[in-house]
Amino acid sequence: MAIASLKSRFEQLKTFGSILGFLFDSEKLKSLGEKELRECCLTFHSTYTSDVDINDLYSELKVLQSTLPNTLLFATDILEFIKSVDCYPNASIAYRIFLTVLVTVAIVPVTVASAERIFSKLKLIKTYLRSSMSEERLNGLAMLSIEKELFGKHRC
Structure with missing residues (x-):
């Protein structure tokens, strides 16, 4: 299952790169000709x-191709440059979408183990014998069990 999730994640990154890769750094953006840039903008617009x-x-x-400094700038640096100049509203939106999608695709964990762990712990805590437990006590026990690393290696 983990291997399938990783493969899926890499496929998403490939798709992401083919659609928004032109925004990745200043070198890539500056290397595009007029026709290529127009096609990239069209693909971006139709997709996102x-x-x-x-x-x-x-x-x-x-215009940004000619006004960016000749040093290598990555997407976050380009967005900061755009914000400081404050005259590229559509490019700003495009870079914010690019960075949001990049973070979502690249950094979000492969599984949602933390959410599964919380529900698993709640099942262990709230057994049939403790069904009359108050909501406050249940919440307290759940927090102690879920975050036991913060409280040491003591069992809840």
Whole structure:
């Protein structure tokens, strides 16, 4: 199951890279010609949002290609540059979407083990014998059991 989740995650990253990879760094953005940049903007617009005007995004990125410093800047640095200049609203939206999707696809854990652990612990705590337990006590025991690393290695 873990291997299947990892494969799925890498497939998502490949798809993500093919759609939004042109925003990854300044070198990639500057290397695009007019036709390639227009195609990238069209793909971005059709895939992610209609909040961005495609022609304005294309124009802003075209100007951004020439105004970015010649040093290598990654997406977060480019977004900071855009914010400091405050004249590329569509590019700002595109970079915020790019970074949000990147964080969601790349950093979110492969499994939701923490949520599963919480429900597992609740099942152990609230047995049939303790069904008359008050809500406050149940919440307290759940927190102690779930976060036992914070309280030491004592059993709840």
